[in-house]
Amino acid sequence: MSARYDVEAVRRDFPILTRQVGAYPLTYLDSGNTSQKPQQVVDAIADHYLNHNANVARAMHVLGAEATAAFEGARTAVADFIGASRHEEVVFTKNASEALNLAAHTLTARLGPGDEILVSVMEHHSNIVPWQLACQRTGATLRWFDVTDEGRLDLEGAARDGLVNDHTKVVSIAWVSNVLGTVNPIAQVAAMAHAVGAVMVVDGSQGVPQLPTSVSDLGCDMLAFTGHKICGPTGIGVLWGSYDLLESLPPFLGGGEMIEVVRMTGSTYAPPPYRFEAGTPPIAQAVGLHAAIRYVSALGMDRIAAHEHELTAYALAEMGGVRGLTILGPTEAVDRGGAISFTLDGVHPHDVMQMLDSRGIAIRGGHHCARPLHDRLGVQSSCRASLYLYTTQAEIDRLVEGLDYTSAFFGGRLATAGGTR
Amino acid sequence: MSVEQLYQEIILDHYRVKRNAGLRDPYEVEVHHVNPSCGDELTLRLAVADGAVTDVSYDAQGCSISQASTSVMTELVIGGSPQKALELYDGFQKMIQGQGKVSLDEETFGDAVAFEGVAQFPARVKCAMLGWSAVRDALLRVQASAKEES
Numbered sequence: 001m002s003a004r005y006d007v008e009a010v011r012r013d014f015p016i017l018t019r020q021v022g023a024y025p026l027t028y029l030d031s032g033n034t035s036q037k038p039q040q041v042v043d044a045i046a047d048h049y050l051n052h053n054a055n056v057a058r059a060m061h062v063l064g065a066e067a068t069a070a071f072e073g074a075r076t077a078v079a080d081f082i083g084a085s086r087h088e089e090v091v092f093t094k095n096a097s098e099a100l101n102l103a104a105h106t107l108t109a110r111l112g113p114g115d116e117i118l119v120s121v122m123e124h125h126s127n128i129v130p131w132q133l134a135c136q137r138t139g140a141t142l143r144w145f146d147v148t149d150e151g152r153l154d155l156e157g158a159a160r161d162g163l164v165n166d167h168t169k170v171v172s173i174a175w176v177s178n179v180l181g182t183v184n185p186i187a188q189v190a191a192m193a194h195a196v197g198a199v200m201v202v203d204g205s206q207g208v209p210q211l212p213t214s215v216s217d218l219g220c221d222m223l224a225f226t227g228h229k230i231c232g233p234t235g236i237g238v239l240w241g242s243y244d245l246l247e248s249l250p251p252f253l254g255g256g257e258m259i260e261v262v263r264m265t266g267s268t269y270a271p272p273p274y275r276f277e278a279g280t281p282p283i284a285q286a287v288g289l290h291a292a293i294r295y296v297s298a299l300g301m302d303r304i305a306a307h308e309h310e311l312t313a314y315a316l317a318e319m320g321g322v323r324g325l326t327i328l329g330p331t332e333a334v335d336r337g338g339a340i341s342f343t344l345d346g347v348h349p350h351d352v353m354q355m356l357d358s359r360g361i362a363i364r365g366g367h368h369c370a371r372p373l374h375d376r377l378g379v380q381s382s383c384r385a386s387l388y389l390y391t392t393q394a395e396i397d398r399l400v401e402g403l404d405y406t407s408a409f410f411g412g413r414l415a416t417a418g419g420t421r
Numbered sequence: 422m423s424v425e426q427l428y429q430e431i432i433l434d435h436y437r438v439k440r441n442a443g444l445r446d447p448y449e450v451e452v453h454h455v456n457p458s459c460g461d462e463l464t465l466r467l468a469v470a471d472g473a474v475t476d477v478s479y480d481a482q483g484c485s486i487s488q489a490s491t492s493v494m495t496e497l498v499i500g501g502s503p504q505k506a507l508e509l510y511d512g513f514q515k516m517i518q519g520q521g522k523v524s525l526d527e528e529t530f531g532d533a534v535a536f537e538g539v540a541q542f543p544a545r546v547k548c549a550m551l552g553w554s555a556v557r558d559a560l561l562r563v564q565a566s567a568k569e570e571s
Contacts, residue, residue, distance in 0.1 A: 348483060348484035348488075349484075350484035350485075350486070350545075350548065351428075351484050351485045354424060354427070354542070354545070355424055357424075358423065358424035366460055371460065380460060380461075380482045409425075410433070
């Protein structure tokens, strides 16, 4: 496999990337929010609905068998993609949030007062709120890692404060921050968690789409991620858990498919993964996710990671030259993913977003579902440009040009001659 | 419509130099409004005496549209009757949700006419309404407590 792929050839697989927004070509820099979909994924979903559609597991006809084979084939593909040892370790959910809620609900079933759950201040709301709810239900206490001023997980502070201790039952942190781009040292934190007998959960929403994934290298017990950020459709997420752990957990949602025997006096439950998949699952979405995994695997996750790394370094350098622009999080492309959050002096993120949108440049403005992190960094909200496997250097150049214009426009410097930098 | 038309000079002027900004005493009611989608926040105080709005003071974090709209709103509301302020709210809201088909009377609405362009950007309507919604809430609370007393 050569060191890089042809980005222009890749872009031809994504019809949406050729569209215009007003007079401008689309510059899509919001892939951390959701990625665009290649033709191959859309075709696979269409083929499923047009030629193989039926319910899974319970339909005993030919179409039912085809749909079941497709659904279970997707499960095996996901297992292989993340280096799971058994396909039964892959639970399909509707998104990463549901996967994390499943984890929070089942892992904390036996917790009580005195027990501690540990997250970090850089988490997405979906890796904070389910644990807060679990604490309310059980009386357990929520604690959190701080971040350093550079936006890295504050492990020194954690050691000083005894954050990981004999009371810690669950540790749940993001592999890659959706705001800062920080890649967290998951294996190290997992070792700390395991040393005190705690379960290690990882929010892989931003990590799995960007980096080669091996659950054994991560050293975690559970990994949550979503399909739509990895070129797959919306409506499907994954919770991977080691089989022994999953087998020890109670059900999450009740309904069809998750049972063994149902009597009016009580029911027994199916083994994993079906115990956690009540009702008709996202079948076509699983087919789409399978196609997405095939797509990114053919490109090579290592080459995707290398592409993003190179572009992130370029973007960090170029954006650093925009007047009044401050990057949140690591300013060097070391242990850093392709989400770049920033503020522009005197210009609210909504206004930055609007100005860029008028030039066809799509970024995100707000708190990116990470309000505690923004509070910690002392900013009300920020802008975020996020890259993916199809992003080009030319798109970064358009972003920087748009930011220069925005800075000058709101700074009242447009009328003055002599450039805007 | 271009984004430059959205950001009228009047809006940028109010954004850079906010009128009546800061929280002041005395006041009858204090309200806190947020825009959850972008995290914008506004604390607003309303003072009413002898049938007139004597002061609207505020502390806000937000975009140029919400900040400027709040600034313009205070200029329009202060000095008039609470009833007039509610009428201004109704007129402004009708315009901002009118998708560009409703225009404002410049005589009555002054600098607020600059926000007619915002009506063409549905995502920003909430921004323009933040200060107006807060002042309406405060006015209604003052009216409600006046009724309780009488």
